[in-house]
Amino acid sequence: MNTAEQHRLLQDYHEKGFAVLENAFPRTLAQACCELIWPLTGCEPDDPRTWREPVVRIAEMTQEPFVQAANTERLLEAFDLLAGPGNWLPRQSLGSFPVRFPVNKPANDTGWHVDASFPGEEPIDYLNWRINHRSRGRALLMLFLFTDTGIHDAPTLVREGSHRDVEQLLLPYGEGGLSFMELAGLLDTLPERPVSAATGAAGTVYLCQPFLVHRAQDHRGSKPKVMAQPALEWSF
Numbered sequence: 001m002n003t004a005e006q007h008r009l010l011q012d013y014h015e016k017g018f019a020v021l022e023n024a025f026p027r028t029l030a031q032a033c034c035e036l037i038w039p040l041t042g043c044e045p046d047d048p049r050t051w052r053e054p055v056v057r058i059a060e061m062t063q064e065p066f067v068q069a070a071n072t073e074r075l076l077e078a079f080d081l082l083a084g085p086g087n088w089l090p091r092q093s094l095g096s097f098p099v100r101f102p103v104n105k106p107a108n109d110t111g112w113h114v115d116a117s118f119p120g121e122e123p124i125d126y127l128n129w130r131i132n133h134r135s136r137g138r139a140l141l142m143l144f145l146f147t148d149t150g151i152h153d154a155p156t157l158v159r160e161g162s163h164r165d166v167e168q169l170l171l172p173y174g175e176g177g178l179s180f181m182e183l184a185g186l187l188d189t190l191p192e193r194p195v196s197a198a199t200g201a202a203g204t205v206y207l208c209q210p211f212l213v214h215r216a217q218d219h220r221g222s223k224p225k226v227m228a229q230p231a232l233e234w235s236f
């Protein structure tokens with residue numbers, strides 16, 4: 001990564017709350033990952049007759065292509081740049097994969113939110129997980145694109161600059177912070193911000209500040225979209 005790219009990543013990350021890393025992992029690796037994901041969805045990527053639901057979620061995948069995709073030299077360099085050398089834990093999987101299909105049915109998971117980062121009193125239920133002003137547990141939110149994602153292909157929507165509003169909102173709540181649901185309920189009170197769509201070629205990774213407000217949307221394109229949205233965890 002040259003100095004100009006480093007500068008752009010840092011500037012976008014701090015100002016907009018996300019930096020786009022193109023060619024973060026090879027397209028061939030993205031295809032190898034999709035080959036492992038398709039059988040688990042129960043759908044054929046090229047046969048619309050098999051697409052029934054707007055979203056199918058696949059849980060953690062730990063096979064070699066996923067580990068390789070998460071640990072390319074380019075990504076590790078970007079993690080050092082944005083989280084600080086030695087401050088983050090390497091990923092051995094890529095979290096869950098929402099696979100979105102263009103079907104005539106709206107998805108029920110398209111609300112604005114901030115991903116939670118540490119367990120609350122009922123750790124089993126993700127809606128009770130919490131977020132605090134120093135982003136305990138999470139250095140980055142990452143959006144990994146495994147298929148080419150154009151504007152109609154359900155790109156994740158992000159509110160540019162919203163990470164700064166969320167940090168201010170969380171400050172008075174101290175170490176305990178807010179639960180995922182409590183924070184989601186307050187997002188309407190935040191200032192309006194420009195909305196961007198996380199489009200890009202397979203192999204692109206959006207490196208996001210953990211407080212970035214984002215949401216999924218319905219697929220209006222023609223080919224299913226595969227992505228992952230893992231956290232980069234702090235090492236401390």
Ligand SMILES: O=C(O)CCC(=O)C(=O)O
Nearest residue numbers: 098155156214215216217
């Ligand atoms: O599917 C997407 O575009 C994003 C999903 C998401 O933000 C989530 O599940 O937390």
